[in-house]
Amino acid sequence: MVLLAVILGAVLGFASIKFKVEGNPLVEKVEATLPQTQCGQCGYAGCRPYAEAVAAGQAEPNLCIPGGDNVAKNLAELLGVEFKPVGGDEGAGPKPKMVAFIDESTCIGCTACIKVCPVDAIVGSTKLMHTILADPCTGCELCIPACPVDCIAMIPVQKNIATWKWQYPVFELKKAA
Amino acid sequence: MKNPHKFHGGVHPPEHKTESSRLPITVAPLPPRLIVPLRQHTGNPAKPVVNVGDHVLKGQMIGAADGYISAAVHAPTSGTVSAIEPHAVPHPSGLPDLCITIEADGEDRWTERKPLDYQTADPDAVRALLRDAGIVGLGGAAFPAYVKLNPGRQKIKTLVVNGAECEPWITSDDLLMRERAAEIVAGIKIMAHLMQPEEVLIGIEDNKPEAIAAMQSACQGTGFEVVTAPVLYPSGGEKQLIKLLTGKEVPSGQRPINIGVTCSNTGTAYTVHRAVNHGEAVISRIVTITGNVARPQNFEALIGTPLDELAQLAGGARPDTSHYIMGGPMMGFDLNNLGAPLTKAINCVIAASPALFPPKPAAMPCIRCTQCAQACPCNLQPQELFWFSQSRNFDKARAYNLFDCIECGCCDYVCPSHIPLVSYYRFAKCEIVAQDREKIAAEQSRQRFEFKQMREEREKAEKAARMAEKAAAAKAAAAENPDDPVAAAKKAAIQAAVERTKAKKAEAAALTPSPQPPPTRGEGANEKGACFDLPSPQPSPAGGEGAKNTEPS
Numbered sequence: 032m033v034l035l036a037v038i039l040g041a042v043l044g045f046a047s048i049k050f051k052v053e054g055n056p057l058v059e060k061v062e063a064t065l066p067q068t069q070c071g072q073c074g075y076a077g078c079r080p081y082a083e084a085v086a087a088g089q090a091e092p093n094l095c096i097p098g099g100d101n102v103a104k105n106l107a108e109l110l111g112v113e114f115k116p117v118g119g120d121e122g123a124g125p126k127p128k129m130v131a132f133i134d135e136s137t138c139i140g141c142t143a144c145i146k147v148c149p150v151d152a153i154v155g156s157t158k159l160m161h162t163i164l165a166d167p168c169t170g171c172e173l174c175i176p177a178c179p180v181d182c183i184a185m186i187p188v189q190k191n192i193a194t195w196k197w198q199y200p201v202f203e204l205k206k207a208a
Numbered sequence: 209m210k211n212p213h214k215f216h217g218g219v220h221p222p223e224h225k226t227e228s229s230r231l232p233i234t235v236a237p238l239p240p241r242l243i244v245p246l247r248q249h250t251g252n253p254a255k256p257v258v259n260v261g262d263h264v265l266k267g268q269m270i271g272a273a274d275g276y277i278s279a280a281v282h283a284p285t286s287g288t289v290s291a292i293e294p295h296a297v298p299h300p301s302g303l304p305d306l307c308i309t310i311e312a313d314g315e316d317r318w319t320e321r322k323p324l325d326y327q328t329a330d331p332d333a334v335r336a337l338l339r340d341a342g343i344v345g346l347g348g349a350a351f352p353a354y355v356k357l358n359p360g361r362q363k364i365k366t367l368v369v370n371g372a373e374c375e376p377w378i379t380s381d382d383l384l385m386r387e388r389a390a391e392i393v394a395g396i397k398i399m400a401h402l403m404q405p406e407e408v409l410i411g412i413e414d415n416k417p418e419a420i421a422a423m424q425s426a427c428q429g430t431g432f433e434v435v436t437a438p439v440l441y442p443s444g445g446e447k448q449l450i451k452l453l454t455g456k457e458v459p460s461g462q463r464p465i466n467i468g469v470t471c472s473n474t475g476t477a478y479t480v481h482r483a484v485n486h487g488e489a490v491i492s493r494i495v496t497i498t499g500n501v502a503r504p505q506n507f508e509a510l511i512g513t514p515l516d517e518l519a520q521l522a523g524g525a526r527p528d529t530s531h532y533i534m535g536g537p538m539m540g541f542d543l544n545n546l547g548a549p550l551t552k553a554i555n556c557v558i559a560a561s562p563a564l565f566p567p568k569p570a571a572m573p574c575i576r577c578t579q580c581a582q583a584c585p586c587n588l589q590p591q592e593l594f595w596f597s598q599s600r601n602f603d604k605a606r607a608y609n610l611f612d613c614i615e616c617g618c619c620d621y622v623c624p625s626h627i628p629l630v631s632y633y634r635f636a637k638c639e640i641v642a643q644d645r646e647k648i649a650a651e652q653s654r655q656r657f658e659f660k661q662m663r664e665e666r667e668k669a670e671k672a673a674r675m676a677e678k679a680a681a682a683k684a685a686a687a688e689n690p691d692d693p694v695a696a697a698k699k700a701a702i703q704a705a706v707e708r709t710k711a712k713k714a715e716a717a718a719l720t721p722s723p724q725p726p727p728t729r730g731e732g733a734n735e736k737g738a739c740f741d742l743p744s745p746q747p748s749p750a751g752g753e754g755a756k757n758t759e760p761s
Contacts, residue, residue, distance in 0.1 A: 062654075065650070066646070066650050067649075067650035067651070067653040067654040067657065068653065069653065069657045077657065078654070078657075148660075149653075149656075149657045149660060150653045150656040150657055150660065151656055151659070151660050152656075167652065167653065167656060169649075169653050190301075190303060191303060191305070192247065192297070192299055192301055192303050192305050193247075194642075195299075195301040195303060196635075196638035196639065196642055197300070197631065197634035197635045197637075197638045198635060199635050200628050200631035200632055200635060
């Protein structure tokens with residue numbers, strides 16, 4: 032019996048070293064669900080800090096504004112809590128995807144927006160006009176307050192054939208006689 | 209040869225083939241204006257290589273292949289480029305896409321045509337020619353042929369040539385096989401040369417006896433085998449035809465090449481022959497104009513011909529025409545703009561009327577009768593897929609192999625509740641693809657964000673290290689000659705300034721009753737003090753702040 036206990040103890044001890052989990056796996060899962068806009072609209076400094084707060088139970092899972100109800104639903108499911116819509120109203124849905132656009136004739140080349148862009152989506156140099164790379168832009172709107180001359184606007188992403196989607200089919204059930 | 213194998217399911221919709229197959233192929237006259245879309249194939253759209261105002265010759269490349277999965281587009285006639293701008297294209301979305309408009313000069317003058325002796329040429333050179341000639345699969349998906357005709361290291365056992373044309377109403381491949389069998393076979397020879405298959409099977413449904421006879425006589429002495437298959441929709445589906453002809457099933461999520469089979473359309477074989485043996489790019493195709501028109505028939509029309517002109521050539525649509533369908537009635541979609549041009553992928557345009565295509569009765573709830581599962585040629589469970597797609601349970605839909613669905617419409621056809629099942633699958637597929645795309649984008653932004661953070665940390669550390677070095681150097685210099693009058697004067701001045709500020713602060717504090725709780729101010733002072741007192745030489749961010757603050761004073 033003692034021998035068995037020693038053996039099992041050794042196995043358990045070995046397993047605890049071998050299969051040690053680094054960090055909290057829930058944080059990774061929560062972070063994978065977030066849209067990674069790094070916009071800070073949830074009140075945290077980025078998606079990672081928010082994920083940590085959500086995983087630790089310090090933040091509500093419905094604070095991600097760019098993710099909308101979809102992300103809130105997925106997070107609620109992941110955490111096993113009740114789903115609450117983002118911003119309090121059901122069916123608001125995620126905001127339409129926007130990208131920032133710099134009016135190049137107004138830009139003074141101050142580099143203020145470049146410093147705040149979390150994903151390095153703005154190119155330009157001091158006293159030279161800046162421009163935004165539409166592909167990596169996450170639409171976080173952090174550059175808008177940073178601009179001293181208000182030359183940045185958010186424009187909706189153009190629909191095109193490559194990104195077009197078939198819509199949910201709407202058809203009438205037979206009318207009750 | 210009669211065919212011994214079978215695929216699962218299938219349906220027998222009314223064929224309606226004879227309407228358009230009675231008349232021979234007619235060459236459509238040159239329209240005054242041609243609109244050539246740059247996205248006519250799967251993959252990246254072609255990149256325009258001409259400018260507005262340029263004069264182009266027939267067969268000249270006007271859009272070059274962009275990337276690996278892409279194909280070139282060409283001027284269908286000689287003329288002047290009048291616009292490169294978005295124009296209506298045949299697409300279910302109805303969204304415009306980038307097109308090159310050419311005003312025909314009426315001369316129809318060819319550019320220099322360079323045929324290639326494929327038997328002596330390097331296979332890669334032949335494939336490059338196919339890419340630059342804009343050869344794509346003409347069966348419907350318009351996948352670049354040069355990509356498909358590259359076996360890589362895979363040993364190809366069977367080359368399947370698809371002449372089944374199972375979709376109702378369409379007869380373009382039928383007429384092509386009847387009238388140009390020898391040229392199709394010449395194209396198959398080139399394909400066989402590129403792929404080196406052990407056998408070549410040409411699959412044709414047995415409702416096309418003339419085409420079968422023509423192909424059989426053209427294949428004499430080549431070793432290619434014409435296999436007839438009983439009429440059963442969708443025998444012309446790639447995976448279904450492969451099952452039918454070889455008995456092999458393409459595994460879920462894989463391509464025919466993985467089991468040593470390649471499948472190509474007869475129309476593609478014809479264009480391969482024109483490109484390699486005559487140096488002609490894909491600038492025209494055979495298209496069936498049928499349905500509610502006066503003279504349904506097949507036309508050999510230039511790519512870019514507006515579809516309404518083709519409808520006029522077929523005698524014009526009858527007055528009770530309600531809409532137009534691109535492709536067949538099973539898999540096609542409604543055209544929302546007949547001003548859209550003919551593209552490489554269009555094999556048929558049907559004028560629809562309520563008499564020919566009565567509107568579907570209102571949909572009723574699913575009764576789980578599983579007739580759809582019996583009809584599904586992909587061995588799927590359409591009723592489950594419907595359930596998951598309807599409730600937006602996309603993970604489940606994917607787990608039930610939604611992406612093996614070929615959207616053939618057999619389930620729609622047999623559904624006793626008239627549920628538009630395929631519409632649900634298309635919706636679910638689009639959503640899943642969009643979700644995957646968003647996930648990739650999120651992952652990329654996370655990487656960019658982390659990289660930016662890392663870069664900022666590194667820059668801070670570097671700056672701190674630089675500052676610390678400078679401070680150390682200054683200290684060392686001061687230690688070396690402590691009596692340096694300049695340094696001493698500086699030190700004294702700084703000391704005096706610090707004293708002055710302290711005195712002023714004390715005076716102000718004594719005069720005004722403090723409006724803020726003193727601890728806050730104390731903390732602030734402490735922070736600042738810490739910065740001044742401990743100019744840490746370590747290259748840490750905190751040290752950087754400290755060093756930065758000491759520097760200007």
